[in-house]
Amino acid sequence: AQSVTQLDSHVSVSEGTPVLLRCNYSSSYSPSLFWYVQHPNKGLQLLLKYTSAATLVKGINGFEAEFKKSETSFHLTKPSAHMSDAAEYFCVVSGRTSGTYKYIFGTGTRLKVLA
Amino acid sequence: DAGVIQSPRHEVTEMGQEVTLRCKPISGHNSLFWYRQTMMRGLELLIYFNNNVPIDDSGMPEDRFSAKMPNASFSTLKIQPSEPRDSAVYFCASSLDAHRQFYSNQPQHFGDGTRLSIL
Numbered sequence A: 001a002q003s004v005t006q007l008d009s010h011v012s013v014s015e016g017t018p019v020l021l022r023c024n025y026s027s028s029y030s031p032s033l034f035w036y037v038q039h040p041n042k043g044l045q046l047l048l049k050y051t052s053a054a055t056l057v058k059g060i061n062g063f064e065a066e067f068k069k070s071e072t073s074f075h076l077t078k079p080s081a082h083m084s085d086a087a088e089y090f091c092v093v094s095g096r097t098s099g100t101y102k103y104i105f106g107t108g109t110r111l112k113v114l115a
Numbered sequence B: 001d002a003g004v005i006q007s008p009r010h011e012v013t014e015m016g017q018e019v020t021l022r023c024k025p026i027s028g029h030n031s032l033f034w035y036r037q038t039m040m041r042g043l044e045l046l047i048y049f050n051n052n053v054p055i056d057d058s059g060m061p062e063d064r065f066s067a068k069m070p071n072a073s074f075s076t077l078k079i080q081p082s083e084p085r086d087s088a089v090y091f092c093a094s095s096l097d098a099h100r101q102f103y104s105n106q107p108q109h110f111g112d113g114t115r116l117s118i119l
Helices: none
Strands: A003-006 A010-014 A019-021 A023-026 A032-038 A044-050 A056-058 A064-068 A073-078 A087-097 A100-105 A109-114 B005-007 B010-013 B019-024 B031-038 B042-050 B053-056 B065-071 B074-079 B088-095 B114-118
Touching: A003 A087, A003 A100, A010 A019, A019 A109, A023 A032, A023 A087, A032 A064, A032 A073, A044 A056, A044 A064, A044 A073, A073 A087, A100 B042, B005 B088, B010 B019, B019 B088, B019 B114, B031 B074, B042 B065, B042 B074, B053 B065, B074 B088
Parallel strands: A010 A109, B010 B114
Antiparallel strands: A003 A023, A019 A073, A023 A073, A032 A044, A032 A087, A056 A064, A064 A073, A087 A100, A087 A109, B005 B019, B019 B074, B031 B042, B031 B088, B042 B053, B065 B074, B088 B114
């Protein structure tokens, strides 16, 4: 069975400082992993995805994530936070359940960016 | 390039009324998902269609909820009769064939949701 754990429900950073949002996963085989961002009153927007081609994945808006199999982690980082990064972030693992690949969502991390 | 389109964006109605939510998936995508998002329960998968056929409706809360996909470009989620506890944001998402392992790493694309309030 697949599962995903987002280790922080809230993260606060100052504008211009690095962002780290943590995600651990559990999967019985090579997983597909995604990070999504949700701004207020909007749908989920794909930031990046891991597809086993490269362990360091670059996404949109300067975000990147590193897949570490030994640590079963897929943490999301950004070198310098911008005010517009304030949103909720979801880590997702795509798992096969009853013959279908479904998304298993983390509980979300709300990122606050302080001026 | 049009994304997933949902309507209406907001719906406010009284308890007992019928509610119909609509979704147009991305052209070429043959898997469609309906989700519900609440503060208490987060994101929940309600139902999943593949090639217009409902594959998994185990997340549908009860018989008051029904979903259809009459063709590849349109789906509806209906609640009848509606209750205050149905208040939530309902999202539709589409992707390439989620049934096939080849596409297991293809992302789902989400609409902006319908914010439903049942008074």
